[in-house]
Amino acid sequence: LQGQADVRSPSSAFVLSSTGDSGKVTTVVATPGQGPDRPQEVSYTDIKVIGNGSFGVVYQARLIDSQEMVAIKKVLQDKRFKNRELQIMRKLDHCNIVRLRYFFYSSGEKKDEVYLNLVLDFVPETVYRVARHFNKAKTTIPIIYVKVYMYQLFRSLAYIHSQGVCHRDIKPQNLLVDPETAILKLCDFGSAKQLVRGEPNVSYICSRYYRAPELIFGATDYTSNIDIWSAGCVLAELLLGQPIFPGDSGVDQLVEIIKVLGTPTREQIREMNPNYTEFKFPQIKAHPWTKVFKPRTPPEAIALCSRLLEYTPVTRLSPLEACAHAFFDELRQPNTRLPSGRELPLLFNFSPVELSIQPQLNSTLIPPHARAQTSPASHGMYQNKKMILFFYIKIFTLYKI
Structure with missing residues (x-):
């Protein structure tokens, strides 16, 4: 243990x-x-x-x-x-x-x-209860909340994964939210583990409906990409108003996944768990993602889902790649507000640790109007890069390299 x-x-x-x-x-x-x-x-x-x-x-x-x-x-x-x-x-x-x-x-x-x-x-609500509130009212959660909540979830995952920690139980019940501010906080690290390459892990982890297919296949050498699959399931659930892959057993869940993604190829099965490559599965074609969701679902939301819910763990988007996805572009607009008229929570106050994860994404992640949200140390990083650039330009002009 x-x-x-x-x-x-x-x-x-x-x-x-x-x-x-x-x-x-x-x-x-x-x-x-x-x-x-x-x-x-x-x-x-x-x-x-x-x-x-x-x-x-x-x-x-x-x-x-x-x-x-x-x-x-x-x-x-x-x-x-x-x-x-x-x-x-x-x-x-x-x-x-x-x-x-x-x-x-x-x-x-x-x-x-x-x-x-x-x-x-103490945070008063959960994404689970918020979504249930809208379901009872026979409506889906407003898309702006889906964006704000999911974006913050991906930020939290980017951070913990950068620390080598896999949560292993991402689900709506473990996403705390303040309904007034729309601030989300990831909770319950009771199943979390520092994953070490080469060290086996238990495969029966993560709550049903949100279990990545490699876990259902019994993999013990999985990576933090299992959290990305779970996050994709949460996104799909918020868009649909119900779990995308329900099932009371691993077999049931696998059937539901195959109904949407189609039968995994031998190569995809090998990427999930090499011990299963000789298993024979009925050949089922993938269901078009546009038909999985309701007609008015934003195309960017569907596109993001399709990049998270991939059989092959390494092809799933990283958490920061998800944050940089076009689905969240509205959050990067200076005048975007919550339905109450309130300002969005701080979404771009990236720390130096966060900015060092995938630096090539930083220019997308921090819109010009939000540069002040980043920490002073982060500003220092930008200033240092600028200084180095000016230094090279100076050398170039002096010595005509």
């Missing part, structure tokens, strides 16, 4: 006081999510359960000091291992990824039971 280590850090393992009442104050010794391990007292109140699952429970609470709302994800800890989610979240820092503010340990009811508590940004 995860690397060997003792989970109990004495400095962060104590709940100092708790009243057990949702209106009372709980004080814990917690370690900041980022930066040096300097434990500090953190007090919170107004605790209520907002979610649960096989992983544990999620609470909503209010920090006493700042009065900000937070989510506290409480998971039972295996003492033999470091928690992979904690290790990954501590190294991530991006505006489209839910931030780990603090973490602390608490005791369970049984002897030796230890819980890890992750104190995270």
